[in-house]
Amino acid sequence: MxxxxxxxxxxxxxxxxxxxxxxxxxxxxxxxxxxxxxxxxxxxxxxxxxxxxxxxxxxxxxxxxxxxxxxxxxxxxxxxxxxxxxxxxxxxxxxxxxxxxxxxxxxxxxxxxxxxxxxxxxxxxxxxxxxxxxxxxxxxxxxxxxxxLHVRGPVPLNRALVSTGYHYTQEVRGNQARVAGQLIPLVRDLRRTGGAAIDLASVAAGRLDAFFEQGLNPWDQAAGGLLVTEAGGLITGLAGEGPAFRMVIAGAPLVVHELDDLLQRLGA
Structure with missing residues (x-):
């Protein structure tokens, strides 16, 4: 430093x-x-x-x-x-x-x-x-x-503990709920804690395998995103896009790539 x-x-x-x-x-x-x-x-x-x-x-x-x-x-x-x-x-x-x-x-x-x-x-x-x-x-x-801190080692997505959040507008929330319902059977479990910064910090601390959310603003992810990358993780968006309002995905790189592919298939 x-x-x-x-x-x-x-x-x-x-x-x-x-x-x-x-x-x-x-x-x-x-x-x-x-x-x-x-x-x-x-x-x-x-x-x-x-x-x-x-x-x-x-x-x-x-x-x-x-x-x-x-x-x-x-x-x-x-x-x-x-x-x-x-x-x-x-x-x-x-x-x-x-x-x-x-x-x-x-x-x-x-x-x-x-x-x-x-x-x-x-x-x-x-x-x-x-x-x-x-x-x-x-x-x-x-x-x-x-x-x-270090992110958890990569696991198959069906053994991954994943967290997400919901946006405040009903149109976005409806699609998020649909995606979450389809995702739950495909992962170990899905958490909803209500705070993106703590979710990202939890990924960095190895308490979660991955996190994703649509609708995050820059202040929601700035500090948390740095925590993830400095803990050996990856923070990105869908299909190679950067982490933006459209989507933020964070976790160990292999888990992130697998979750990214799945979210695309689910129409997130």
């Missing part, structure tokens, strides 16, 4: 931990739903906004020339060629219902803030309710605390 990358990771880690502590405190005090976004079930809470404001302020103070792309406050172009990609609370519905699978996801990327073309440099996923902090740097590996 270079000195520059180590400093970027320090900033990401500290901001993620601090924002996670704020969100956890606000959760204990009671959650306020402030509104909806893409659909009536795509909620945003006061804590989402407060956590993103905190992160944005910390990053602006530490790296004033960098760009910013956040789920709640949008994009700001910088002059350094680096952009911070932030999801202040990934898994907001879990957070609302006091389920533990929610996290703060922060990554810094080089190039345009597009997961198909960017180069992720450092990232952190803080999961306060689980007491876990995942970190990764380009070329420096992925870690859970001090433990180095």
């Amino acid at each position: 270079s000195a520059g990358t180590a400093e970027l990771l320090r900033i990401a880690r500290e901001a993620a931990v601090e924002a996670g502590e704020l969100a956890a405190r606000l959760r204990r005090e009671g959650v306020t739903v402030e509104g909806t976004k893409s659909s009536p079930i795509d909620i945003v809470t006061a804590a989402d906004k407060a956590a993103e404001d905190l992160i944005r302020g910390r990053l602006a103070a530490a790296r004033p020339d960098d760009g910013f792309l956040g789920e709640e406050s949008g994009a700001e172009v910088g002059s350094s060629g680096l952009t911070w990609v932030v999801d202040p609370i990934d898994g907001t519905v879990n957070y609302l219902y006091d389920l533990p699978n929610w996290s703060v996801s922060i990554a810094v990327v080089e190039g345009e803030p597009d997961p198909v073309t960017w180069r992720a440099l450092a990232g952190a996923v803080a999961a306060p309710a689980l007491g876990e902090l995942f970190t990764a740097t380009a070329g420096g590996g992925a870690h859970l605390g001090d433990r180095e």
